[in-house]
Amino acid sequence: MRDHPFVKERLFCPGPTPVPSEIGIAALHTDVYHRTDTFRNDFLECRRLLQPFFGCSEAPLILTSSGTGALEAALVNLTAVGDSILVINGGKFGERWEKIGKAYQCQVETYLIPWGTCPDVNQLVAKIKALPRCKAVFFQANETSTGVAYPVEELTKAIRKNSEALVVVDAVSGMIAHRMEMDAWGVDCVVSGSQKGFGIPPGLSFIGLSKRAWGQLSDRPRFYFDLNKERKGQESGETAWTPATTLVMSLLVALRQLSMLGPDACEKHHRLLSEASREAARALGLELFPKSHYSQALTAMRLPPSIDGSALIKHCRKSYGAIFAGGQDHLKGKIIRLAHLGMVDQLELLAGIAALEMGLIALGHKHSLGAGVGAAMKVFTHSDAI
Numbered sequence: 001m002r003d004h005p006f007v008k009e010r011l012f013c014p015g016p017t018p019v020p021s022e023i024g025i026a027a028l029h030t031d032v033y034h035r036t037d038t039f040r041n042d043f044l045e046c047r048r049l050l051q052p053f054f055g056c057s058e059a060p061l062i063l064t065s066s067g068t069g070a071l072e073a074a075l076v077n078l079t080a081v082g083d084s085i086l087v088i089n090g091g092k093f094g095e096r097w098e099k100i101g102k103a104y105q106c107q108v109e110t111y112l113i114p115w116g117t118c119p120d121v122n123q124l125v126a127k128i129k130a131l132p133r134c135k136a137v138f139f140q141a142n143e144t145s146t147g148v149a150y151p152v153e154e155l156t157k158a159i160r161k162n163s164e165a166l167v168v169v170d171a172v173s174g175m176i177a178h179r180m181e182m183d184a185w186g187v188d189c190v191v192s193g194s195q196k197g198f199g200i201p202p203g204l205s206f207i208g209l210s211k212r213a214w215g216q217l218s219d220r221p222r223f224y225f226d227l228n229k230e231r232k233g234q235e236s237g238e239t240a241w242t243p244a245t246t247l248v249m250s251l252l253v254a255l256r257q258l259s260m261l262g263p264d265a266c267e268k269h270h271r272l273l274s275e276a277s278r279e280a281a282r283a284l285g286l287e288l289f290p291k292s293h294y295s296q297a298l299t300a301m302r303l304p305p306s307i308d309g310s311a312l313i314k315h316c317r318k319s320y321g322a323i324f325a326g327g328q329d330h331l332k333g334k335i336i337r338l339a340h341l342g343m344v345d346q347l348e349l350l351a352g353i354a355a356l357e358m359g360l361i362a363l364g365h366k367h368s369l370g371a372g373v374g375a376a377m378k379v380f381t382h383s384d385a386i
């Protein structure tokens, strides 16, 4: 229940993202049996509509799990015990690849980069050349903890040129906000999740594999996340286990909407919102946390030392219902993350920026009230994108 009748909670955190009512309402279709032609057709339409967002020749599989489940599925199906793998770790989610790899007894080599920075292609190539038997390289399309978008195409092409390793990309927060072209770039496996760019609640994840990856599945024991088994069934819309049927109903509505625009226009929209957010940060005197390669899914801003980020987040939620994400680990209290991922429009983002501005003033930051909102409005009025 709401804490206050006149405070609506609005999600400005990088997942879960807001769910528009028509997408949420679709999940009220509760009494669905999944072994019917009707459901199988809806499921197949979802898979088909996901495909252009992955840019792959074979439609992605839909799994019932949070995003991390699909990360685990990727690693478990593509590696065996003792395999050498390389992980790019530039934040909380790079670290997650590392942890999954270790849990499943891979030999994990890490290319560790400072939080807020982007991997360097030459350093990556040096790392991969030093690992001649590397089975796969794992990294993020968008490191959500720092707001950095990695240049997936460039990194993938460099890996493919210098190694036989499979390229596995976590695009859980990167997809929709950024283009993904698996086939054209040579990416072997891409993972995404429902509660980020797709604007539906958490509980579904998506995984696409290249032909090369399908040809190299490991013989490691597995059960729930057996991609070969899933692939056989999902060809005809049949899932191995009971899927989250209500979420599939929502997914279908969300995908029909996103498909009216297509991947390019979706990316353009997110680019516009991210530009507006960066201009707002500058106008408020907040430094952007990433040094370069700004994410189009979220904007991470460094707070002045005088502002306690945790108090700011609490204040914004209590007074305005605006839910932001703070920093994780050593960044706790030091940054604020404003998401503009999924079904967020210009006016909603302006409301988020307004909440941030009012919160900053309440905590003693000096800026001209409205400066951030005004800067974002300027970006919107001067753009023909929506």
Ligand SMILES: *Cc1c(COP(=O)(O)O)cnc(C)c1O
Binding pocket: 014, 015, 066, 067, 068, 069, 093, 140, 142, 143, 144, 170, 171, 172, 173, 174, 193, 196, 202
């Ligand atoms: C949200 C997210 C995940 C998955 O998280 P879940 O909580 O398991 O859904 C994985 N990677 C990135 C980059 C994310 O932003």
